[in-house]
Amino acid sequence: MDPASYTVNLTVRSLQARAVNVPLKRPLQTGGGLVATAPLVLIDLETTEGVTGSSYVFCYTPLALRPVAQLLSNLEELIRDRPLAPQAIEQDLQRRFRLLGAQGLTGIALAGIDMAAWDALGKACGLPLVRLLGGEPRPIPAYNSCGLGLIGPDRAGPEARELAAPGFSAIKVRLGYPDLETDLAVVRAVREAVGKDVLLMADYNQCLSVPEAIRRARRLDAEQLYWIEEPTLADDYLGHAAIRSQTRTPIQLGENWWGPHDMSKSLAAGASDFVMPDATKIGGVTGWLRAAALAESNGRPMSCHLFPEIGAHLLAVTPTCHWLEYADWASPLLRNPVVIEGGNAVVSETPGVGLEWDEEAVRRYAFD
Secondary structure, eight states, X not given: OOTHHHHTTOBEEEEEEEEEEEEEEEEEEETTEEEEEEEEEEEEEEETTSOEXXXXXXXXXXXXXXXXXXXXXXXXXXXXXXXXOHHHHHHHHHHHTTTXXXXXXXXXXXXXXXXXXXXXXXHXXXXXXXXXXXXXXXXXXXXXXXXXXXXXXXXXXXXXXXXXXXXXXXXXXXXXXXXXHHHHHHHHHHHHHHOTTSEEEEEOTTOSOHHHHHHHHHHHGGXXXXXXXXXXXXXXXXXXXXXXXXXXXXXXXXXXXOHHHHHXXXXXXXXXXXXXXXXXXXXXXXXXXXXXXXXXXXXXXXXXXXXXXXHHHHHHTOTTEEEEEEOOTTGGGBSSOOEEETTEEEOOOSSBTOOOBOHHHHHHTBOO
8 A cells, every 4th residue: 555645635724833831640751851840832733634643842941832833833843734744844844944944942842843744644545654655663772761860879779669660671770870880889789779781871951071981971871871861962962973082981972963964063073982863852753764765775773762652663763773761751641652662662553653642631730
């Protein structure tokens, strides 16, 4: 069944954007700041044929919720009454925003439309996104990223046990304490709590200078971390390359790439061993497919940042599929949150991405 044959039969009718702010079970203090809530904009793209595609975007701060929701509302007129062809829509919107730049809030909004369009196409074809893209559902290795903020060594051990308890074989800890010794104490407390068989990733959230990152990474080499993520500013590719050249622990980068072009620059600089795009910043499904091709051609294992619901589908068609970051931040809004079995994400067989809003919860967390 050729998905392209369905595009002429679907026409965009409207675009709805709703802002919600969901409290986190575990507020996350990171080297980049406190994340106490999940500020999300829920997107519903309706077609004249009655098929609705859904997606959501993460806005990082409640201050961005109204601007993103308003921007999406403004974009409706650019896609209304046109055929539902995700790649064609993406190319047109990229062209329209070439002078402004398709980064920041604009890039997030465009990616939200792209993901909703692909969801609608999958529903129209009666196929889950993974099959629409030519793949098949399979277990995707997941690590638990729902906690272990900057909470200190005394609390880190017990929380690590809680995160690993559902069967995860990998968890992530945030580092970036005022001194290196506390970083080391936290890593050791977590390792003691979960044992040597659970992989441990570490994330600095861009909080170190390049010299300090090299100093800390060298000391952390003995702690058997699976990767060190964003030790310095995300767009300092040469800085990351310098850190990478002087540490044995692999460097992870990518959640702050704005589109495949940023990814290409980072790869050219040799900035990281692994890559981890964010679905909204990389450009939705369309951008992800381009990024996956870059990862394969450069031999880089590719993980996803947040968005586990769509990330499971995308990783299942990624040649260098690595790890899914499991964050349950949108789960309170979903009738069928992503399922983790044996430490793996289960790819939904529901047509499209499988998102279905719990409207009562949407009303409860509405951002007014």
